[in-house]
Amino acid sequence: MLRPLHTYEPLQGLSRFTELDGQLVLDLLPLRDSLALTAPGPGGKLTPAYVRAVLTAVLEVxxxxxxxxxxxxxxxxxLLRQxxxxxxxxxxxxxxxRVRISxxxxxAYEASGIAVAESRGYGVMARFELTEPGWRCTYVDLVLPSKNRA
Known part of the structure; x- marks a missing residue:
């Protein structure tokens, strides 16, 4: 069974102006994981998939x-300013x-996980709090290995 094609709109959603620290910034890249990065609202439950998506986005930044x-x-x-x-x-x-939330x-929730880069593991810690607009990550720390450890 053939289905009709959607109309092709290459520029839809690609240009957004966002204010960051008092400056107007043009963001040309759409959110890669837009469905996973939709924040649960004030009544919504914090899910491990949302925590994983936010932590992945922070690591990519x-x-x-x-x-x-x-x-x-x-x-x-x-945290954005930090x-x-x-x-x-x-x-x-x-x-x-291995992302876990408790x-x-x-x-408030605490999240922990392991981030692997080039066959080396790093600890990731985060805190999520329920704010007026919904769940927001308020703290993230990536535990880097010390220089004298092999």
Missing amino acids: RTGLRPLVQLRGLVHPR LTVSTRIRGARFTLN PLGPS
Whole structure:
């Protein structure tokens, strides 16, 4: 059975203006995982799939594979400002494994996982809090190995 084709619209959703730290920024790249990155609303439940998608997006920002502006609405504005000044990890491509979430209360969750890059594991820790617009990541830390460890 043949189905009709959808109309081709190559420029739909590609150009968005976003305000970041008082500057108007043009974001030409659409969200790659737009369905997974839809934040649960205030009444929604925090799911492991959403946590994994947000942590993957944060890691991609830290390595320069994703523009910072795509984290708006997913992370708290304070974390967004911290990510603008954090050092980039060049040359690494992380794969997120074994993400676990545990409730700290009715409006906060803690997440942990293992990010693997070039056959080396790194710890990932995060905190998600229920804010007015919905669940937002408020803290992320990537535990890098010390220089004297092999």
